[in-house]
Amino acid sequence: MKPLVITSGEPAGIGFDICLQLAAAPDQWPAVVLGDPIALSERADTLGLVVNFHAWQPGDEGQLGGHEMSILPIQAPAVVVPGELNAANAPYVLTLLDEALQGIARNEFSAMVTAPVQKSIINEAGIAFTGHTEFLQQRAGVDDVVMLLATTDLKVALVTTHLPLKDVAAAITREKVLRIVRIMHQDLQNSFGLAQPRILVCGLNPHAGEGGHLGREEIDTIIPALEQLRSEGIQVVGPLPADTLFTPKVLAQGDAVLAMYHDQGLPVLKHRGFGQAANITLGLPYVRTSVDHGTALDLAGTGGADAGSLRIALHYALNMVEARLARRT
Numbered sequence: 001m002k003p004l005v006i007t008s009g010e011p012a013g014i015g016f017d018i019c020l021q022l023a024a025a026p027d028q029w030p031a032v033v034l035g036d037p038i039a040l041s042e043r044a045d046t047l048g049l050v051v052n053f054h055a056w057q058p059g060d061e062g063q064l065g066g067h068e069m070s071i072l073p074i075q076a077p078a079v080v081v082p083g084e085l086n087a088a089n090a091p092y093v094l095t096l097l098d099e100a101l102q103g104i105a106r107n108e109f110s111a112m113v114t115a116p117v118q119k120s121i122i123n124e125a126g127i128a129f130t131g132h133t134e135f136l137q138q139r140a141g142v143d144d145v146v147m148l149l150a151t152t153d154l155k156v157a158l159v160t161t162h163l164p165l166k167d168v169a170a171a172i173t174r175e176k177v178l179r180i181v182r183i184m185h186q187d188l189q190n191s192f193g194l195a196q197p198r199i200l201v202c203g204l205n206p207h208a209g210e211g212g213h214l215g216r217e218e219i220d221t222i223i224p225a226l227e228q229l230r231s232e233g234i235q236v237v238g239p240l241p242a243d244t245l246f247t248p249k250v251l252a253q254g255d256a257v258l259a260m261y262h263d264q265g266l267p268v269l270k271h272r273g274f275g276q277a278a279n280i281t282l283g284l285p286y287v288r289t290s291v292d293h294g295t296a297l298d299l300a301g302t303g304g305a306d307a308g309s310l311r312i313a314l315h316y317a318l319n320m321v322e323a324r325l326a327r328r329t
């Protein structure tokens with residue numbers, strides 16, 4: 001298997017810290033870190049971590065762990081200060097993503113794992129950016145991808161991702177629900193080995209609209225979409241009121257949850273497994289996983305960052321690549 005590529009993300013955040021922590025840990029990953037070599041080395045010194053850096057070349061296996069880090073060096077234009085954002089480094093953050101994509105296109109890497117970026121500073125640098133998910137969707141030229149966060153016993157996917165709450169209802173169309181569920185169904189089969197995934201679908205409104213008295217999106221949009229999906233043989237349950245869907249008895253009846261918007265689904269997931277979850281983009285032509293947290297500027301360079309989610313993201317990426325390879329043989 002080709003190595004995973006890890007984009008180290010916003011250099012002022014904890015992306016470097018968590019990559020270095022895994023490098024200094026005993027378990028070893030076939031992975032290459034993309035990032036600024038000087039800033040990474042300085043961060044290792046700040047954190048008191050002993051890490052040997054090796055310049056990675058195409059064809060090399062790649063190693064992260066056992067005090068070793070394979071690195072594909074990309075220089076940041078401005079000096080990196082932990083915890084201090086600098087818009088001058090925003091293009092570098094996106095260059096990391098584009099370099100990773102090019103390596104995947106050349107078949108040098110088997111999958112992409114991303115450390116967090118600070119969306120605000122990229123926008124402040126004059127580059128419109130809402131998240132990796134949308135960026136990678138656009139770069140791949142596909143109409144839709146699905147953000148799914150997974151922890152040990154809960155998977156939550158979203159119909160809409162990074163958009164203002166006032167725009168959510170209009171973004172949930174019948175066609176959108178159809179496309180998102182079809183992607184989810186297919187990837188739950190192909191990458192998670194679920195032969196007949198059962199998807200629990202949230203309503204948009206309180207009490208799933210209360211029969212139309214608390215909003216009509218369920219009646220006009222979501223129910224017709226779910227009927228169509230059932231006619232295609234996809235197992236969908238709902239729309240269910242989100243507050244009762246996320247109770248143990250209901251969750252036990254499904255394999256994954258589809259929430260209508262970011263803060264309907266992700267607070268529950270993070271309450272359940274923050275630091276032990278991964279963010280996975282379904283529907284891309286390659287595997288991409290990520291951490292469940294942000295840049296945590298308050299922790300950069302302090303030693304207080306937990307690398308648990310990056311470890312989980314690497315696990316998911318390897319398992320998903322293996323599942324896809326197994327399906328091809």
Ligand SMILES: NC(=O)C1=CN([C@@H]2O[C@H](COP(=O)(O)OP(=O)(O)OC[C@H]3O[C@@H](n4cnc5c(N)ncnc54)[C@H](O)[C@@H]3O)[C@@H](O)[C@H]2O)C=CC1
Nearest residue numbers: 115116117118119120290293294295296298299304305306
């Ligand atoms: N995959 C990505 O690129 C993501 C990026 N973000 C971005 O990160 C920035 C900051 O977002 P926030 O909402 O403040 O979330 P955050 O996850 O950075 O921080 C929230 C709280 O969790 C703590 N925390 C986060 N990661 C931790 C870790 N690994 N170990 C220990 N504690 C940790 C932080 O110290 C803070 O108290 C925003 O620009 C946001 O868009 C947020 C989520 C994911």
Ligand SMILES: NCC(=O)COP(=O)(O)O
Nearest residue numbers: 131132133134266279290
């Ligand atoms: N809350 C998840 C998040 O913001 C991560 O988004 P992305 O950068 O992976 O699209």
